Amino acid sequence: MADATVNAKFVSQKISKIRWRPSHDQYTQESDVFASGSWDDEDCKVCLWRWPAGESMVDDDGLEFDSGRDLIELSSAPHYGDVSGLEFLSTDSIVVASSTGSVSxxxxxxxxxxxxxxxxxxxxxxxxxxxxxxxxxxxxxxDDLVVSAGEDGRINVLNVSRKEPLRTIDKANSCTVNGITFLMQLEVISVDSSGQLKVFDLKQSSDEPCKVFSTLGEQIPIQCISRHPTQHHIVAAGGHDGVLSVWDLRQDKFPVTLLEAHSAPMWEVKFHPSNPDHLFTCSEDGSVLHWDGSSVSSLVTGTGAGSGGGSLFTQHSQQNSGSSNLGITSPWLAIESGRQKMDITTLLPNQTLPVNTIDILSQTLLAGSDEESIYMLDVPGIR
Known part of the structure; x- marks a missing residue:
């Protein structure tokens, strides 16, 4: 696999969260605008940026670079407290979580x-x-529903037209909720510091989770989660120990696969939104990894030779025989057999300081770090 082209810009802010703005056109994923949030500063900010495409050039040493690609700050606004969460609600609306306990x-x-x-x-x-x-x-x-979670173990359900939460699940967790995402319209899944995944059906009046999943052995905090964009029963999660775990929510209560990924806590994991055979992770160790499951997918479906160039670091299956048919359509469940190999590429070599956040759209991955820089990586091999 060819190396990713890396563009880095110093922005004088420690970047805690970064997200592409969704496109106006539902038929294309192209966008050149994204939002970022900062942390660990007296004056934290939420910013909107444009990073227009530049012309690809080759220097005297034969290395590819972008000519005329310059980061433009479109707008910024102060934010009280660290930005601890950031998601677009629409093309012009951004939901931001604060270390003060508020949501804006x-x-x-x-x-x-x-x-x-x-x-x-x-x-x-x-x-x-x-x-x-x-x-x-x-x-x-x-365009109007938001959920928030916090160190208090509480989950709030918000509507942008209401000043008060629609619903509060006070004791969703007895410890810090580190990540949350929607599985379906009114169903969310959270990950927490006790190493559990909990599914909550917001249609039900009960505050109890309808499903609970756990890691084996020692309770390692889970820091982040990403839902497969088309197969909503598949989620990937990142642990405080740097391990990537893949879960089938229709099956047993334990992860299907555990993959040694980073040497320090994993802060974000992202499935590619339109090509979910590709997955990306970032870590406290300062690295960004690209996990390419397409070779595994071709082996499972019989569509190609599937000779992955990388190696599967380690994996442990807790999957029962009832889910053997699921590997037909998902490399993330197929790799449990241990026979398939996966390409694992370091897109951003270990930096001095942590990479806190990533987001991927089309072939372009964004990363934000404590080095007060924003990275734009053109990732080859994704369509």
């Missing part, structure tokens, strides 16, 4: 390029004493 909705006004807060849910995450605690993550669904 930022609106981008394209005519003036202003970015400002249009709604805010103050202090919806707090300890029993009433003191605020960090809201650690947010997820969005449709």
């Amino acid at each position: 909705l930022y609106k981008h006004h394209r005519s003036s390029q202003e970015l400002n807060i249009s709604s805010k849910w103050e202090g919806i995450h707090h300890y029993p004493s009433g003191k605020g605690c960090p809201c650690t993550c947010v997820a969005t669904q449709g």
